[in-house]
Amino acid sequence: MFQLHCRAYLVIDHIIPDAAPTISSSPENIVDPVLWQRLDDIVRQWIYSTISNDLLNTIINPDDKAIDAWNRLKDFFQNNKSARALQLEAQFTNTKLEDFNGVKPYCTRLKVLADSLRNVGDKVSDNRMAFQLLKGLSED
Incomplete structure (x- = not known):
């Protein structure tokens, strides 16, 4: 979403240098370095x-450029990808209908977990989703 926001405002090159040449491509390529800054x-x-705020305190540096902050943030999430995948996998596998107030919230939770797993590179197949959905149902 953040990359989309930056593309819309023609500043994507501040976080991804070669993504799209714009007026602000780099301070040395533009007429007004003050505008670039x-x-x-x-x-x-x-x-x-x-x-x-916790994440902000981890990555903030007053001397940074936007790309430095972006890369530090990206590295933080990519370095935690495996641990996050394990955590999400455990939640997905242990989700049961009895923990919810109905089928809809149960299915919604499974969908959110499956989407989160996909976001960390661990796609949940339709068959696996159906199996987990059935496995988590109660006897009733």
Whole structure:
């Protein structure tokens, strides 16, 4: 979502340098380096304002450019990918209907977990989703 936001405002190159050449491609390629710095600071503010305070305290550096903050944030999530996948896998496998107030919240939770697993590179097949859905049902 953040990359989409940056593309819409023509500042994607502040976090992904070769993604799309725009007026702000790099400070050395534009007429107004002050404008480039201003846009970079705005992108950095966006990054900082869209993450939790704990995460902000982990990545913040007043001397950073937006790309530095973005890369630090990206590295943080990619380095935790395996641990996150294990945690999500355990939740997915242990989700049972009896823990919910009906079938709809149960199915919604399984869908959210499956989507989260896909986001960390562990896609849940339709067969596996159906199997887990049935396995978590109660006798009733």
